[in-house]
Amino acid sequence: MVEAGKPNLADYFPLLRKMDPQGVRRRMTVHSDNLLKLFGNMMDERQQSRKSPDYTASNDVLDTLLDIIEGDIEELNKDHIKHLFLVLFVAGTDTTSNTLEWAMAEVLQNPHVLLKVKKELDQVIGKGKPIEESDINSLPYLQAIIKETFRMHPPVPLLLPRRAGSDTDLCGFHVPEGSQVLVNAWAIGRDSSIWENPNSFMPERFLGSEIDVKGRDFGLIPFGAGRRICPGLPLANRMLYLMLGSLINSFDWKLEGGISPKEMNMEEKFGLTVQMAEPLQVIPVVI
Numbered sequence: 001m002v003e004a005g006k007p008n009l010a011d012y013f014p015l016l017r018k019m020d021p022q023g024v025r026r027r028m029t030v031h032s033d034n035l036l037k038l039f040g041n042m043m044d045e046r047q048q049s050r051k052s053p054d055y056t057a058s059n060d061v062l063d064t065l066l067d068i069i070e071g072d073i074e075e076l077n078k079d080h081i082k083h084l085f086l087v088l089f090v091a092g093t094d095t096t097s098n099t100l101e102w103a104m105a106e107v108l109q110n111p112h113v114l115l116k117v118k119k120e121l122d123q124v125i126g127k128g129k130p131i132e133e134s135d136i137n138s139l140p141y142l143q144a145i146i147k148e149t150f151r152m153h154p155p156v157p158l159l160l161p162r163r164a165g166s167d168t169d170l171c172g173f174h175v176p177e178g179s180q181v182l183v184n185a186w187a188i189g190r191d192s193s194i195w196e197n198p199n200s201f202m203p204e205r206f207l208g209s210e211i212d213v214k215g216r217d218f219g220l221i222p223f224g225a226g227r228r229i230c231p232g233l234p235l236a237n238r239m240l241y242l243m244l245g246s247l248i249n250s251f252d253w254k255l256e257g258g259i260s261p262k263e264m265n266m267e268e269k270f271g272l273t274v275q276m277a278e279p280l281q282v283i284p285v286v287i
């Protein structure tokens, strides 16, 4: 992921693409091949165990896809599945874990938010009890925290690049056909003409508001919008509610090194995804 996020001269000067002057493409090919090998081995192992008479189907994604290719569908083969897993791995892991890390960091930096969400969880779920997917709708403040985290820290800050299909005039700018267009979701989230106090973490702004991350409200588009909106959105959202809610409801948290919330380093490190420059280090205390 670190390699994929490095600026590549060849993206700005396409003539250099064949030369690969920084070796980015060469190294990325090695990383992708290693991952494809890993997924290939996992598939072989699973296919082997599926042959055993004691095998109980787990009905996970791999089992479901293997059922399909072992049937008589020719459009999908093992190679497709390996590449599908590669895409899901690259698109779905750092994005979700970075959001969780930012959400925890913001909540811990803002003790009044922590107090409020703990109260909500206590009232709806009960202190220390596990959260179920069906509880999410009854936790508006937890939902607001996730939205506010996406507004301030969209993990894919420039979304995925677009190419203009034809000459276009947009907000006074001429965009020639074939240009690469980047949408800066990070800057939209910090735009003071859209958001009041854009640099303050205020989940309350989403309480009683219809604004959502599903691509209809262009002020908040961490998953993109339109035909190529992130297909992992429903999964990522559910995982985030469950993980953040469980971490907050099951533990008290202490900042490592005895630092106070105000001393936390909230600087960002730019890459394929925006990470915390200094990873969050916190100690769970069992409730």
Ligand code: HEM
Binding pocket: 087, 088, 091, 092, 093, 095, 096, 099, 154, 155, 156, 159, 160, 161, 222, 223, 224, 225, 226, 227, 228, 229, 230, 231, 232, 233, 235, 236
């Ligand atoms: C917090 C979590 C996530 C965020 C913020 C996120 C964000 C994004 C964004 C911004 C795009 C590009 C959309 C566009 O440019 O319009 C994208 C594409 C994509 N995402 Fe996610 N994503 C997340 C989690 C996931 C997960 C969990 C998966 C799958 C398990 C996933 C799979 C994909 C795929 C396959 C694409 C490419 C879709 C296409 O090109 O048509 N994402 N995601």
